[in-house]
Amino acid sequence: MTDNPNQGHRERLRERFMVSGHASLADHELLELLLFGVVLRRDAKPIAKALLARFKNLNGVLGAPLEAVKQVEGVGEAIAIHLKAVHAILVRSEQDALKTHTILDSWSNLLNYVKLALANETREQFRVLFLDKKLKLQSDELFGDGTIDHAPVYPREIARRALELASSSVILLHNHPSGDPKASNQDIAITRKIILALGPLEVNVIDHLIVGAEGTTSMKALGLI
Structure with missing residues (x-):
């Protein structure tokens, strides 16, 4: 028996993503999936929904300033840095395309x-x-x-x-x-x-x-x- 009460939900969400891809997930579910790596025991769903409520959409969440992200309920420095790192990777990826084409x-x-x-x-x-x-x-x-x-x-x-x-x-x-x-x-x-x-x-x-x-x-x- 797992010590994490949210483990069953996490496994089901991961399986849906692996089988059906991102189109099968709502925005808050996709954000939840991303948060699993830094939200280890808590329920990530309320955090994902709070972020989307504050910043409107996924682009807004990832592009929001670090300090603004940290002000969202349930979000600490580790989560904020994780989201900003993902944003930086996306920016760098697009920049790489501009350097090669x-x-x-x-x-x-x-x-x-x-x-x-x-x-x-x-x-x-x-x-x-x-x-x-x-x-x-x-x-x-x-x-x-x-x-x-x-x-x-x-x-x-x-x-x-x-x-x-x-x-x-x-x-x-x-x-x-x-x-x-x-x-x-x-x-x-x-x-x-x-x-x-x-x-x-x-x-x-x-x-x-x-x-x-x-x-x-x-x-x-x-x-x-």
Whole structure:
């Protein structure tokens, strides 16, 4: 007889996953399955449901800031770190795809990467993806980390780094913590300043993607680049 009163439920959930795959599980059950490795004796279901209630969906749970996750009832540091590690693995996996395939052939990977990396950030970040001549990712670097609605950006620093990497193109990324990905006048202005700074170096600005919880906006698609 097992010492864990939840063992029978755990075994049944694992079996359903192995036999029928993730489609057979509700979101809270899939999250439960993930928590089994760090919630050893307690019932993981209430924790999974509390996380989803707080952060709306699985992407929100995994992308939420560490301290916010720890505030959920039943969640300690071990659970929070476990979830953030899973999120980091997902981000790194999408980043690997961008390093091995040309950006133009893996645009869906790029959008997934942007969403995973930035959609749930509570501070505004401005990042630059540097691309080689084959349009493969060289580096993803942070150039501005600000308050909830402002991240200072310095075009000369971006130009200097593009020279160091011998980049042929860049993609600009930043998030709107408000959730609304609409391009602001300030977004348009800084994009044009960066284009002017990179123009003499023959470094092309392919796009500026703005991400929020409500979606992702392409300034290129809107004719703003």
